């Protein structure tokens with residue numbers, strides 16, 4: 001089963017403690033929301049899962065293996081962490097063709113994921129001219145190239161217009177319903193309430209709640225109300 005297992009991650013940047021024992025498991029079949037105040041350690045956790053950051057302690061395991069051990073990682077785990085990580089002079093399609101080649105994937109996958117993300121026409125234009133919403137779509141296209149069972153997305157709703165938000169919500173829900181493990185960091189509680197089945201709440205580099213959305217909401221009026229209560233004493237930027 002393609003889970004993501006984050007176990008006891010610790011990470012310091014100088015005096016700043018970014019991760020302080022972060023531990024949770026992402027299971028297939030539903031979207032897992034990853035939330036918490038600014039500086040809680042969400043992006044550091046996502047970067048660590050795909051080997052862009054090295055933890056001081058702890059492990060992050062995807063479907064039984066570390067990301068660095070995967071021969072063709074994009075077939076196992078797709079990630080959208082930075083929508084601006086593209087070559088501005090290269091077309092969106094060429095960006096995807098290059099990634100596909102690097103992973104031993106057929107070129108037709110580039111056109112398939114451009115179609116899936118609504119970029120079939122824009123894919124021929126230089127990606128440097130893309131809006132933030134289009135860059136997010138290209139990032140999702142790249143994450144889907146290898147048809148992976150695990151997806152990580154860092155604030156994928158940023159910059160999307162209202163129609164784009166509806167589209168992204170449906171896409172992520174469908175991908176999870178197909179049996180994938182989908183981890184989505186977001187500050188948009190209303191989006192997560194509609195889309196996620198499970199939520200991990202982080203604060204100060206560790207997990208402060210890890211529960212199904214309905215359990216987390218409990219007696220509160222909304223996920224946002226429950227979240228604000230849970231994180232009231234946690235504070236934000238450190």
Ligand SMILES: Nc1ncnc2c1ncn2[C@@H]1O[C@H](COP(=O)(O)OP(=O)(O)OP(=O)(O)O)[C@@H](O)[C@H]1O
Pocket residue numbers: 013016017018036037038039040041042043044045238
């Ligand atoms: N490269 C870095 N150098 C120094 N400090 C860093 C670095 N990356 C993260 N940090 C620090 O680690 C902590 C966690 O940051 P991180 O970006 O993981 O939080 P986050 O939960 O993703 O926040 P946000 O909601 O604002 O995106 C913060 O205190 C941050 O300043």
